[in-house]
Amino acid sequence: MGFELNRFQGEVDEELICPICSGVLEDPLQAPVCEHAFCKTCIHEWISRQPTCPVDRQHITSAQLRQVPRILRNLLSRLSINCDNAQYGCNRTLKLDTLTSHLEECEYNPKRPLPCEQGCGLIIPKDELKDHNCVKELRTLISKQQQKFNDFQQELTEQRFIINEQKRELQLLKDFMRAMRISNPAMRAIADAMERDEVLRWSNSLTRARVTRWGGMISTPDEVLQLIIKRTLSEVGCPSHIIDDLMENCHERRWPPGLCSLETRQNNRRHYENYVCKRVPGKQAVLVLSCDNTHMSEDMMVEPGLVMIFAHGIE
């Protein structure tokens, strides 16, 4: 709806009046052929009832409405209008195009948002400050947030349930694929891709580890130690199809050529720093996955990776 005519200083040209609300045009748009201009809200309201020009009843649609010419916009922006808050004491007169920015900071605006200075710090409309009660407001806020919190909690429970259901379903699917891959080469490719993705996702969920003392590497860990590490891997979500291989590879008998003997280890020592290692939480051990270490030379890596167990020196 347009601006009330009596808010302007001096005469306002008839061209600048909206024929619908009879106020001064606000955000004007014009009809395509006849070029009659109206406030944006006024003409949209009218067209929602009847697709015609309100002046001459030519057929028009919302999509055909156009910007008014610059000259008209300039004429409008030069008009002098009083502040919306004149009745609250603001006696400023402004050019129409600066009205909006003035209103944002007009100190006479009864609804101007101000921070409460009695302690709660909430932002409240100025005219509500005198009836404002910090405790009451904060209580409402708390109860609203409690409600929100309960809603989230509820949703979380539901989501968890759904995720568990889907995990179960996924496991069944994997079993199904494993059974199929033996006979079907296409299925084999898909299953391989899925398993690769799974390892990648898992690897990304682990944090990087830093080995400070490579010399502490245990080349022949005993059964008990292996079992402890394996349980941890399983707890942190190690994909089941690689866990056995990974554990097998923790012993020097399965290490790649570049690591398998004391001699080769000594020769390759300078390359150790290049390994990308992942933490095995809470253990003096790191995971060196082949998908993280494609940059390493072949004789330093083994599929699908290996677990290195240390006496000490893991960060």
Added chain:
Amino acid sequence: MANIAAQRIKREFKEVIKSEEVAKCAIKVELVNDNYTELKGEIAGPPDTPYEGGNFVLEIRVPETYPFNPPKVRFITKIWHPNISSVTGAICLDILKDQWAAAMTLRTVLLSLQALLSAAEPDDPQDAVVAKQFKENIDMFQMTARHWTNVYAGGPHINTEFNEKIKRLQDMGVDDHQARVALSSYNWDLERATEQLFS
């Protein structure tokens, strides 16, 4: 009342008051209440029509959704016209219905009504009895309309013959308006009007 409707009506009210038609006493508008939702309009019967010399009062109700919907207008003054109900004063005029456009004003409405008095449209009637008479016996229609203008709108043409017939029916205990409606509907045939009134 919605802001936009009030803003419009205030402005239109001034527009009518300042208009040249008011200066010529052709149209007039008055406020009935302070919130601009109800107004009283007045139009002069156009020259060279049976309505000449009469003043016709209109009830104008401004809806909350004005000007997106037309004002609701009806004749308070009783009038004999094919497009205006002789019973309720309801008007059949396209711009007060689906041909309304938001840029139309009280002034355009009053002027359109005045134009309607000059040019009836009997094929789109509001009052079937009047429309039938208009089409079948235009002279009779004009005399009747002129008589109604004289009695209800202060028109100058007194029809003594018609008045006497009404007097006869009044003597039989019939209310004068009832008598006029009956006689008007039967082309001032006293016998048939009496028959209808007492059947």
